[in-house]
Amino acid sequence: MAAIGSLGDSLSVVQPAGQPAGQQGMQGGRRRRLNLFRYAMFTIFGLFFLLPLVAMVRFSLEGTKPGSFSTSAWTQIGSTPGLLSAIEITLELVVLTCVVVLVLLVPTMIWIRLRVQWIARIFEFLCVLPLAIPAIVLVVGLVPVYNRIERTTVSPLQLFWVYVILALPYAYRSLSAGLTAIDAVTLAEAARSLGASWATVILRVIVPNMWQGILNALLLTSALVLGEFTIAEILNYSTLPVALFNISRATANAGVLFSTSTAALLFAFILLLVLSYAGRRLQRNRA
Amino acid sequence: MAVAAATTTSGARPSRAGRLRPPAWIGTVPFLGYVGVFLLLPTGIVVWNAIRNPAGHLDLASLKLIFNPNVRSFFTGSIELSAVTSVVGAVLGAFLAYAVASGNPDGVVRRLYIAGSGVLTQAGGVTLAFAFNAAIGPSTGFLMHAGWYYNFPAGIALIYIYFQIPLMVLVFLPAIDGLKVQWREATESLGGSTFQYWRHVGIPLLFPAFIGATLLLFANALSAYATIQAWENQIAYTVPQQIYVAISSEVGLASNEGDVLAVGMVVLVAILMVAYAMLQRRAARWLR
Numbered sequence: 029m030a031a032i033g034s035l036g037d038s039l040s041v042v043q044p045a046g047q048p049a050g051q052q053g054m055q056g057g058r059r060r061r062l063n064l065f066r067y068a069m070f071t072i073f074g075l076f077f078l079l080p081l082v083a084m085v086r087f088s089l090e091g092t093k094p095g096s097f098s099t100s101a102w103t104q105i106g107s108t109p110g111l112l113s114a115i116e117i118t119l120e121l122v123v124l125t126c127v128v129v130l131v132l133l134v135p136t137m138i139w140i141r142l143r144v145q146w147i148a149r150i151f152e153f154l155c156v157l158p159l160a161i162p163a164i165v166l167v168v169g170l171v172p173v174y175n176r177i178e179r180t181t182v183s184p185l186q187l188f189w190v191y192v193i194l195a196l197p198y199a200y201r202s203l204s205a206g207l208t209a210i211d212a213v214t215l216a217e218a219a220r221s222l223g224a225s226w227a228t229v230i231l232r233v234i235v236p237n238m239w240q241g242i243l244n245a246l247l248l249t250s251a252l253v254l255g256e257f258t259i260a261e262i263l264n265y266s267t268l269p270v271a272l273f274n275i276s277r278a279t280a281n282a283g284v285l286f287s288t289s290t291a292a293l294l295f296a297f298i299l300l301l302v303l304s305y306a307g308r309r310l311q312r313n314r315a
Numbered sequence: 316m317a318v319a320a321a322t323t324t325s326g327a328r329p330s331r332a333g334r335l336r337p338p339a340w341i342g343t344v345p346f347l348g349y350v351g352v353f354l355l356l357p358t359g360i361v362v363w364n365a366i367r368n369p370a371g372h373l374d375l376a377s378l379k380l381i382f383n384p385n386v387r388s389f390f391t392g393s394i395e396l397s398a399v400t401s402v403v404g405a406v407l408g409a410f411l412a413y414a415v416a417s418g419n420p421d422g423v424v425r426r427l428y429i430a431g432s433g434v435l436t437q438a439g440g441v442t443l444a445f446a447f448n449a450a451i452g453p454s455t456g457f458l459m460h461a462g463w464y465y466n467f468p469a470g471i472a473l474i475y476i477y478f479q480i481p482l483m484v485l486v487f488l489p490a491i492d493g494l495k496v497q498w499r500e501a502t503e504s505l506g507g508s509t510f511q512y513w514r515h516v517g518i519p520l521l522f523p524a525f526i527g528a529t530l531l532l533f534a535n536a537l538s539a540y541a542t543i544q545a546w547e548n549q550i551a552y553t554v555p556q557q558i559y560v561a562i563s564s565e566v567g568l569a570s571n572e573g574d575v576l577a578v579g580m581v582v583l584v585a586i587l588m589v590a591y592a593m594l595q596r597r598a599a600r601w602l603r
Contacts (some may be wrong), residue, residue: 060508062417068413070424073407073480077431080443080477083450083457124372137347143339151343154350160584161358162538164555165577168562169364193353249439255438257541262559269441273545276445281455289442296438300430308421 033231044268081293088286101283105291108284114271115288117184121267122253123189125248129199132192134242137203143218157201158193163258166190174263184265191253198248206241210234245309247300268292334586358581364574380575386557390579393553396468397536400475405529407476408483409521415484416491429488432481436535439478444545447474467552471543478542479532490524523597530591534584554580 082268091098105111133155140148158166170190177186212234219233220226233243266274275282283292368374380386415428435443447470451461464470494517502512540555551557554576561573 043597057394061509065419066414069411073411077435077477078483079458080446080450082517084442084446086457087449087455119425132346132349135341139339139342144343146345147340151346154347154354157354159534160581160588161354162540162555162580163585164540165361165580166354166357168558168573168577169360170353171562172360173352173357191351196350196354199597235403248433251437255440255541257440257441257544258555261544262562271540272445273441273541276441276545277548283450285445286449289445293434293438293442296434297409300433304426304430 081290084286085290087281088283088290090283097203101287104284105288108275110266111275111284111288114129114266114268117266118254118268120185122250124185125191125195125253126249128188128192129195129245129249130242133196133199133203133245134235135230137196137200137207138212138234141212142229152200152204154196156197158172159197163194163256164262166193167259167262170259170263183262184267187256187260187263187267189267190251190259191256194256194259195245195249195252198252199245202244202248202262203241204312206244207234207239210237240307243303247303250299250303251296254292329527337344361574361577361581364571365578367571369570377571377575378578380572382580386572386576386579388553389551389576390583391559392467393537393555394583395477396472396553397533399468400472400479400536401529401532403472404476404479404532405483405487405525408480408532409487409525411480412487415422416488420492428484432484435478435481436485440541441545443474443477444542447477447546465547467547469547471552474542474546475536478539479536482532482535483528486528487524489520490528494520523594527591527594530587530594536586537580537584558600 032226051306087102089097089099105115136151140151167190174186177189215233215237216229219229224233255269256267257273260267260270261273268288272285365377366373366375368376381390410441411428415425418424447464448455450456450458451464451473453462453464456464461470473541498516498520499512507515538555540553540559542557543553543560548556551560558573558576558580561576
């Protein structure tokens with residue numbers, strides 16, 4: 029149990045700002061060498077990460093004749109059958125999964141911290157367990173469960189049920205980092221002694237103090253749902269990655285593949301960057 | 316709902332006599348129920364299907380499937396791909412993580428790299444195979460026409476390294492952030508050089524965290540399915556691909572082949588997790 033528990037320890041992604049790994053009080057020569065090392069690293073890795081993406085952008089702008097430019101692959105995003113609806117489903121799944129993750133985890137985690145600490149270890153184990161059970165394994169056992177769900181409604185939005193499970197380890201780590209950074213017990217006691225109900229304690233006292241953790245949880249959950257392919261494909265639901273995969277099977281190197289993939293990665297990147305800055309602003313306002 | 320149930324109890328105050336209140340753990344029931352249905356139940360179904368015969372009785376005969384030469388080749392393929400990409404990804408990622416960590420902790424570079432790493436590790440999936448096909452595909456490549464692009468493991472390993480390095484940055488940054496400036500200063504005040512600092516202080520301190528992160532990368536590559544499926548979906552090289560073949564075609568080696576392979580993967584990951592936990596415990600002694 030502790031085995032999987034400690035696996036999640038390194039998952040709280042955006043660190044509270046600490047000291048850099050040693051720039052203060054450094055001798056001039058060493059600082060120059062360090063900066064040289066840093067810029068070399070950023071250049072080499074930057075190129076490695078950007079070149080495939082640049083190639084993808086270039087292909088998305090390829091005209092009918094090799095070497096010419098055209099925006100037709102970008103306008104095809106709207107006209108390719110099924111693609112817009114897949115994008116819509118994926119975005120709705122992002123929102124649904126984020127909401128359910130927060131509703132399920134935040135009150136439970138605060139409640140455990142305040143009232144039922146003895147359950148904390150089991151809770152943590154369950155939260156990081158999905159790391160040990162790959163999505164491809166989970167989906168094998170989910171087929172019968174989804175057969176049961178589909179008896180009532182067949183909708184790709186039903187995927188959120190299992191996406192919440194996939195997001196648990198990441199969301200748990202972020203929220204747990206946010207919660208341990210504040211003295212929840214003292215805050216709760218103060219609020220309770222002033223007559224606040226438990227709902228008020230959780231929603232109006234503790235939640236506003238752990239915004240950074242909540243934003244990090246949202247950030248990782250959104251990225252995960254945007255790219256999830258395994259479960260959606262096997263359960264036969266056309267989310268964006270599945271739709272792209274099917275297009276690539278039908279026509280290899282279709283221009284619309286590259287334009288839509290570029291747009292999806294760019295969207296995820298901007299979302300993560302915005303949430304990262306939003307977290308900093310919220311923290312500064314409270315400080 | 317947890318909150319609704321919780322509001323009726325008032326645990327912080329001394330309990331009034333004569334009124335029965337539900338115990339506090341009731342508040343965790345919604346969570347436990349959810350995890351029970353969507354995590355524990357499916358896992359239980361997989362395990363049960365792997366150890367029963369078609370008649371529904373306990374029968375460990377299917378587990379022998381693991382020793383079938385075909386099945387073994389999927390496990391060898393998976394392990395080979397995961398081992399190569401986790402070691403290369405971990406080494407390169409560690410250098411990049413140090414470059415990121417030694418900058419301004421609130422700076423633009425760090426934010427760009429962390430957001431970018433999040434995208435490539437979590438949201439990449441099938442799109443990464445398209446990107447590499449555009450860049451170095453054998454007939455279409457923008458940068459080069461790589462004849463080895465569809466060779467296993469060379470072509471797919473390069474794409475895996477592309478998402479393993481960012482994962483390494485994410486999981487290794489906390490360990491590097493934990494290196495205290497004072498340790499460096501202590502080395503310098505004793506006349507130690509940069510090389511001596513890394514040789515005797517830095518690397519020994521980071522080593523357990525490094526191995527732990529490498530194991531996490533290994534598990535990540537082992538369970539990856541989207542990218543390799545988009546790269547080449549005609550031939551199965553890895554266990555996840557073969558699980559897909561087994562559950563979608565009914566022509567597998569046995570009716571429960573998918574379940575047996577799945578259990579095999581979980582056992583493999585579990586062994587790694589235990590190794591990881593033991594290393595983390597060692598690392599935790601210094602890096603707090």
